[in-house]
Amino acid sequence: MVAVNPIRNAVLATPVIKPKLGRDDWIMRLFMAVIGLYLLISLALPLYAVLSKSFTVFQFSFGDISVQLQRDGHWQDAGTLEEWVGRLSQPVNNDLAPTSLTRLPILQTLTRRELQGVSQVRLRDTSETGGRLLYDAEFSKPGEIFTLEPRELRKLFVRPVATTGLNNYLVYFQTPALRQSIGNSLYIAVITTLITVALAFAYAYAITRSCMPFSGAFRTIAMVPILVPSLLPAISLVYLFGNQGLLKGLLLGEPIYGPLGIVIASVFFCFPHAMLIILVALSAADARLYEAAEVLRTPKSRVFWTVTVPGASYGVISAAFVVFSLTITDFGVPKVIGGQFNVLALDIYKQVVGQQNFEMGAVVSVILLLPAILAFAVDRFMQRRQVALLSARAVPLIPKPNRALDRALLIYCSVVALFILGLLAMSQLASLIQFWPYDLSFSLRHYDFGRMDGGGWDSYFNSIRLGLYTAVIGTLIVFLGAYMVEKCKGFSHGRAGFQFLAMMPMAIPGMVLGLAYVFFFNSPHNPLNFLYGTMAILVICTITHLYTVSHLTSLTALKQLDPEFEAVGASLKQPFYRTLSRVTTPICLPAIFDIFIYLFVNAMTTVSAVVFLYSPDTTLASVAMLNMDDAGDIAPAAAMGMMIFYTNVSARLAYLGISQLLFRSTQAWRKR
Amino acid sequence: MNAVFETQAPISNETSSSADSARPVYLKVDGIVKQYGDFTALKAVSLEVYRSEFICFLGPSGCGKTTLLRAIAGLDIQTTGRIFQDGVDISALPPSERDFGIVFQSYALFPNLTVRRNVAFGLENRKLPRAEINRRVAELLETVGLSDHGNKYPSQISGGQQQRVALARALATSPGLLLLDEPLSALDAKVRLRLRHEIKELQRRLGVTTILVTHDQEEALAMADRVVVMNQGGIAQVGTPQQIYSAPTSAFVADFIGSMNFMEGTRLDRQRVQLGALELSCDNDGLTADGPVTVAIRPEDVMVQGAESGGVNTFQAEIRDLEFLGSFFHAKLSEPSLGRNVLRANFSANLVRRMNLQKGQRLTVALPQEHLRVYARQV
């Protein structure tokens, strides 16, 4: 103790203690590694596949094909195909950039004039890797020689080879039709964001800061759009304002197809998200600020602008970015009501499904990723600030009655609620009418999905299966993952990496993830290829797509527990899983239920993440809506949308009922 | 504290009790350093705890008490240094491979389990027959006086009862070492006094080696066999409550435990210090050089009775203030020859009545040589 510099001496004298890992530590790390691996395979690697696909350029490499001609029984060299192509008067392949699927008939490169009098043609793939030629649906092997009579040349094709380069991006930015989508997407997203946030702020303000009656009901109504696919409001708008729309006259000749329709439908499905975030921000107000303002006789309007708005500003900004990224990544709405107006998310769909140009789909995906990642980063930053604000709050604010304001807000909220319920009701109505607008009699025939494209009732039941699998498996994976990352000791790099992977899905648009799965799992070299086209891949994709929100919910719940539960368990020589199953899980049950229902509802409504991945055996309700709408069966699409709505409502009600029952028996301890 | 005190006198870790050397060491902490990044929370802490001993870690907030306790438990393993329990090196072992029971400040009771199941938690899953578990739980609940509350949930019982449940749970597996991190700080004063006594009693009966962390000096002095006073990540002094109180080896300990007069003076030689215009005799063996010192004396050691003018360390002083505090009076004494120093003294009610002491009165004061303590002072 008397040593001159005890710390230094001790450090020099004794080695740093390396904590021995107990069995629990190993198991927890193993679990974390497994779930981390799951995220790596279901997220990071597929995304990498998109990125590398976007840089994959296909080019004909004519120089790798040598030509010999037989005239009068004598073979003579005729150079490489490159020389032949050079002599053509027209550009090869109509000057289109080749894609992975392009197959150029060899006869387009060998001019008939030069083949005059040739009895046989010999073509040789001189490349080291082979595959330059395609004969009878088979790729050439390196050095393989095809000796053919001129009329047999029909069966021979030149195949482009993949190289790496920026060419796809060049093509993208040189094609006005593609390039324009960037501007269009930003335009739509910005306008939707401004409108939605303004509407949501006033609505949330009315609920939290006024004595307006029925605020509970208004709150519930605002959540309705979460329960339906984004296609539904677009379909309703078509019925209301489309070519044969009920209220078409209101638009004064302006078509609903295009930006107008996209914005209105986007406002509908983004509204609850923005409203919830701002609601939380506004509930975190400190009454003392308002009391101080009152004592100082600050005018009401100034209080609003100097206290209320700044207090909620983080929430508002966060809501804005959430709406922005929801809108810019949604493809259901523009698909239904976009008309000729192209946006990024729709371009991905068109490139991939319409033109089979996967490389260009990948390029658009990468471009779409940028604003989504930016919005995500800003949102995370804001959320963090908001949390700090919340914990510092002191006295909750209790609103005072103000007759004029309360009445005005009541009218306002009623109008918004009417908008939400009206769009829903329109779909309901349309799905029950014989033949809009000619025969308005009641009919259930649109619910007879068997008659339509899209997979019929099977799609509906597939969706329910997807919802249940996703909810059960997803809840398990997400909660365990969050538990490990929260409770594991040491291993800080591993935990940071896991946390990063868990946060990433929020920044990845569903379309991009779906396309990434196509590239990754459909590759013949992937040992997981067998998953392609199964229900399993839909479940994996949906869980990953919805991972972040569930993960954050779990973390929040876990952080509220006493951090010493595990220490007590360990001191009592109990393995961690016993503390987890006997204590942590029961206490977190409400949060676990929330995650379950969140996963189910969203699995029922998601379109973008799964639209590239379903197979004829695994068609889904939301995708069926899309396909039926595409085929002109709009009423059945509306009917399917309503089925999804009622299923989700039932799920929510069941959830309420079950949790009431369950909490009565297992959560008795919550009562004093 | 306004001065920077320096630990100068050698710390009598070993000499605290000559009988101790015969007792078996149960826990040995050897040069523990704990670093959080650049911050050193523990600076080479060494300590020996004897079997069945009740030890208190006492110190101001942030001095590293909890850090040391958690290192002993293996919850936050030290950066360097070793820990031996019962002769075994446990330095690197995870908590589950160590032998201890712990009670946290928050109790960390499992809210979804009844009191009985909380206590039984550590007994289950070890192939004990159910009847045996039930018997042991009943016994433990009996011990802590909660037999009637076994079926309640933690939220349905009082704070003091929760504390006892946590204690019973920690003792259920009969650990060799009991660790308590501020177990009483969440309770109101009355309950705290009662539980202080109960815990001490229980510990004596079970003979379990116990370490209790507290920043309440009264608690430490009342409960501990030995007190470990900590300051800024190091140990300031180890000793019995009496030693700590009556012979603090540093100005920090003197200031932290009880109340103490500190006066600025100058060392003259081994026997004398200069205080203002006064020259006082005292033992200052611990110091080696002349120079500025802090002279300390506890208020209750300031004498008036029987102090005659001209005796050792006596002088005249005026009562500037006299405050009635129930069983005693608190006086502030000043005297030009003391310089800027004000002397605080506690006088019993009896004495004040007998001598009819009053504000403004002058009297003869003695500072008994054996109660004067001298510490080096940095200027």
Ligand SMILES: Nc1ncnc2c1ncn2[C@@H]1O[C@H](COP(=O)(O)OP(=O)(O)OP(=O)(O)O)[C@@H](O)[C@H]1O
């Ligand atoms: N995880 C950590 N990271 C960084 N510094 C820490 C950490 N834990 C503790 N410290 C620091 O180590 C020092 C000692 O902390 P410790 O909790 O041991 O104090 P304490 O003596 O128990 O205080 P209290 O009486 O307030 O509980 C403090 O300065 C604290 O800020």
Ligand SMILES: [Mg+2]
């Ligand atoms: Mg502490």
